[in-house]
Amino acid sequence: MELDAYARTSKNQYAAHEKTRHLLQSSMERLARRCHFEDQGSCMDAAPRRRRHIVDLGSADGTSSMATLQFAVASLNQATDDDGPIPLHVTFEEHPASDEKKLRTTLDHHDDWFKRNDITRTITMRSFYEPLFQPESIDFLMSYICLHWLDSSALDDIATWKRLGIDSHQQELLLKFTKVNESSAPENVREQWRTELAHRHLAKFLAFRANELLPGAEAVLVMVGHPHRFVTPEDGGPGPLTRAMARCIARGDMREDVLRRTIVPYFLRTEEDARAAFNLAANIEVPSSTSAGLSSRPGALLELIDCHSFETITAGSDDDDVIGGAFDLFWSIHSNSVISAGATTDELNILKEETKQIFYEIYDAKEGILSTFVALVVRKRTRVQWGTGRST
Numbered sequence: 001m002e003l004d005a006y007a008r009t010s011k012n013q014y015a016a017h018e019k020t021r022h023l024l025q026s027s028m029e030r031l032a033r034r035c036h037f038e039d040q041g042s043c044m045d046a047a048p049r050r051r052r053h054i055v056d057l058g059s060a061d062g063t064s065s066m067a068t069l070q071f072a073v074a075s076l077n078q079a080t081d082d083d084g085p086i087p088l089h090v091t092f093e094e095h096p097a098s099d100e101k102k103l104r105t106t107l108d109h110h111d112d113w114f115k116r117n118d119i120t121r122t123i124t125m126r127s128f129y130e131p132l133f134q135p136e137s138i139d140f141l142m143s144y145i146c147l148h149w150l151d152s153s154a155l156d157d158i159a160t161w162k163r164l165g166i167d168s169h170q171q172e173l174l175l176k177f178t179k180v181n182e183s184s185a186p187e188n189v190r191e192q193w194r195t196e197l198a199h200r201h202l203a204k205f206l207a208f209r210a211n212e213l214l215p216g217a218e219a220v221l222v223m224v225g226h227p228h229r230f231v232t233p234e235d236g237g238p239g240p241l242t243r244a245m246a247r248c249i250a251r252g253d254m255r256e257d258v259l260r261r262t263i264v265p266y267f268l269r270t271e272e273d274a275r276a277a278f279n280l281a282a283n284i285e286v287p288s289s290t291s292a293g294l295s296s297r298p299g300a301l302l303e304l305i306d307c308h309s310f311e312t313i314t315a316g317s318d319d320d321d322v323i324g325g326a327f328d329l330f331w332s333i334h335s336n337s338v339i340s341a342g343a344t345t346d347e348l349n350i351l352k353e354e355t356k357q358i359f360y361e362i363y364d365a366k367e368g369i370l371s372t373f374v375a376l377v378v379r380k381r382t383r384v385q386w387g388t389g390r391s392t
């Protein structure tokens, strides 16, 4: 992702945060109750009040994360009867390839707010598809607009994913799509991604987090879902990036091989996909960090409190250029995949103009771009329900 450009345009999809405020608020109210009971116990033992640990996974440049964190902290503190804010430690996590300095600068701008609310903070630059925290060390976790990105960290060459399920004599299929959810992508390839990659990656993520959440702790997870008009436009054809690349190739402005290799490593899930991954998480073995050789299945302790998809409109906030704003967001998210496929600067610049042109052709400024998101709220139970092998 192009972080500078994303920082300027992330507000264009902030509706996905706003439309899930009620989930966040309810989680914060439950956290406030857990804090209250625990603090009563500490008070009787004359023990100091514990600083609670909140985690934001995939913080990008920090702009949207901070806006949502501020809402969460206000909800939490409003829900307590205690004097003064509940002391918190917040970990902002982001992919190691991202710009830590940019994230740090955004957070530093909010220094006064952190101090006023008795919040300490750290940044960790690690992939969320690996163990991140000590077992039972998180009081609340949130991740917005991230988990549709799959775990591509073990891959030297992302183009190998595009070829999954495509035989050597079907190479022309590689020129039909840049995202596996596009209507022009071969259905068997999409199905292979669904079961071999998307379900497994989200299940692995959930199992790691289940290990790290405290019993009773919750996570709010919001990801881009299917359908999203960036990927499946209303006319039923391929997405704007694939169309633009095909036009550039036809004019001789881009080598065919760039399109053959371009694949955006995300999978847009339906609610059913998210549920399937959640169920799979119960079977994932997570090695124990304390007892050598032992492992457990912490995902079996997760309870699904909520899982639903909802629609928003992605659009530029400038009334005069609604589509231009949506395009800028799109380009900040997707251009890196074209660079990874080996595009030259000239090819990339021409492609950018062509993609923008297609945006004005296929999207309606009045309507904006219809987008689906999937929201999950999960809670870690204190024990596996007897007889089922998993929590219900």
Ligand SMILES: C[S@@+](CC[C@H](N)C(=O)[O-])C[C@H]1O[C@@H](n2cnc3c(N)ncnc32)[C@H](O)[C@@H]1O
Binding pocket: 001, 010, 057, 058, 059, 060, 061, 064, 065, 093, 094, 095, 096, 098, 126, 127, 128, 129, 143, 144, 145, 146, 149, 150, 151
């Ligand atoms: C669209 S941005 C969302 C940022 C922010 N949470 C928001 O709501 O605007 C997706 C973020 O997920 C991050 N991301 C993707 N895969 C990741 C991974 N495996 N580990 C950590 N971060 C990841 C990207 O680097 C990017 O910053």
